[in-house]
Amino acid sequence: MSIVELDRDRPAEAKLRVIDCDIHPSMTAWTEVHPYLARQWIEHLTVYGSHLRHAFSEALTHPRMSPDAARVDAYPDEGGPPGSSLALMRSQHLDPNGVELGMLIPLRWNPGSQRNLDFGVALTQAMNTWQIERWVKNEPRLRASVLIAQEDTAGSVAEIDARAADRNFTQILVLPRTDEPFGRRRYWPIFEAAVRNNLPIAIHVGGTNGHPSTGGGWPSYYMEEHHAVAETMQAVLTSLVFEGVFERFPKLRVVIMEGGLGWIPSLSARMDKHWARLRSEVPHLKRPPSEYIREQVWFTTQPMEEPARASQLIDLFDRIGWDRLLFSTDYPHWDFDDPRYAFKAPLSAAQRDQLLYRNAQAFYGTR
């Protein structure tokens, strides 16, 4: 490539237009949600705290590569964890990266995995209000996600219905390590509520349910755990397909967040191949699995795959479907994808705009 060609690309790159589908807001102090919690739950939070199915009361099972899994440059001068300062989020991310819309994905406390269901529901209610009051009201570029405690199906449906009228909520958020595979029938009222309210369901890496992160036991290292989240997403998608969720709810839209992309074509082909042999077990499926995926599932891009050659990445996008890819940065986490450098392939201005902006605009625009 000549220097002239590089220069010609410059103006298009300089003017970024981005919808970031994965931004993690945090709290300066955990007491920030107290105004939105009943006294009973403030006391519960203070006395018993988070009560999950893993060994550490205040930490994840596998220590991350940095404190809070965060970029080291993302700590606000005024104190507090990365993601807690709107001013820094603006100056470090939203402004320089051309983010016109950003989807908030709060992960604190893992409400959907809380063993105390009432506590989990109370946390989702509080954190949903907190997203609006603390973030969306102060920054018009941000949008909230309806957190639900999916193991309490009725409580989840009530929370979805309660928030649906507020256009500042763009989706329902669930973490994939649910108590049972997410396609199981106990969760169907949630899908019904999603369709009724025209809200997509975002499934973002995380959750804890007591099951080892692999079918062969617990991994020792974060290097394995980080890989296993992609396999977990495969399991969630397999469950949604074979339980017949997409067949039963043809208007349901699902976006898989931070689960990787490289496995999508091979898993789709695997499902089709073995469905062809074993379809008598699942007569409720009327079409090959890959068709449901192609029509009803989207994927966020971070962490972007980095094959050895650019043509392999283009081939991957071709096979997934360019219109299914929603750009995300994962700000302020350590494996942040920069919209300028994330795609290690020569994209046309139109392709770049499609991935960074137009796909998400079409996906969320129907709200």
Place this chain on the structure above:
Amino acid sequence: MVADRQSAEIERPGRYAGAIDCDLHPALPGMSVLLPYLDDYWREMIRVRALDRLNLSLTSYPQNAPLSCRPDWKLEGGQKPGSSQQAMQAHVLDRYQPRFGILNCLYGAQVMHSEDMAAAFCRATNDWIRDEWLSRDPRLRASIVIPAHNTELAVAEIERRADDPRFVQVLMLVSGEVTLGRRQLWPIYRLAERLGLPIGVHAGSAYRYAPTATGWPSYYVEDYISQSAAFENQLQSMISEGVFAKFPGLKVVAIESGLTWLSGFIWRADKTWKGVRVEVPWVTRAPSEIIRDHVRFTVQPIDAPDEMEAILRLIDHLESDELFLFSTDYPHWQFDGDAVLPEKLSGALLRKITSENALATYPRLAKAERPMEIGA
């Protein structure tokens, strides 16, 4: 007309003559066949506890599930698929004329919770394979069935087979009691490396845990689909724990893994390694490089609508045509007719996949292949 003749030749089952079939499944007709190979204690246990009435077929391969046996390979009278050597000869050995076929016996002995019982039954299973299969067809070779959840007993079983060159591999299920890289298993790998035995990791679970991190799926088809993810997890475990750094001569063969997941795996694994390698300083090379040196994959099933395109894509992504090993997966139903490999696959690549790659993977096969040694 030339084209017609060529395509007729290509479709001949004889195109696989001289191949090495790396995945054949012999089935125990029933536990009673193990009686001659068990000691007095276990014979008595079978008698007084009526253990031989138990069907210890694995949940990973339900006996009558369509995938467990190709329709035209079913046996008369409802006998277990794979339990007849005559049938295996007719369906595979005589039809495709492989030079060698490797038997991977999937049976309950491997997964029994009692470590003693598992060891006794694995030992008996290996004896039965030796007497009833290996001794009756010179083309057959076998994997050593082990109680992988007790390293000491597993090592003892491998040592017991060390001097019989017809045992060419150690067999483990992809999902057992601990992730496969864990240090408690290393004596197995140390011995396997020393004896020139690859570790064959076959699809299947001991069901110590739910097959997925999201719990128990409803349907068998989901369990089966999840097997490819289990291979991803276990490769990541063996790489992260440093198995291949510790045992540079060790080979692992992923059997019935589905194959096409490999591209996404190396992309993610390489990128993750770059980000987090300080956690595992003994992993000094990218996972894709480690895989190229140490891991091989059987080619049934190939999870793709176009298998030829899939193989070429994998060779491009993995930057190697030495990773893939021919297998029929008999009697599992992965292909129809004689289409074990795509029709268009030919020439040097066909030879690599059908035999050369396997000879480079299994030292004991290569040794038997050398004419000098046979004469000696």
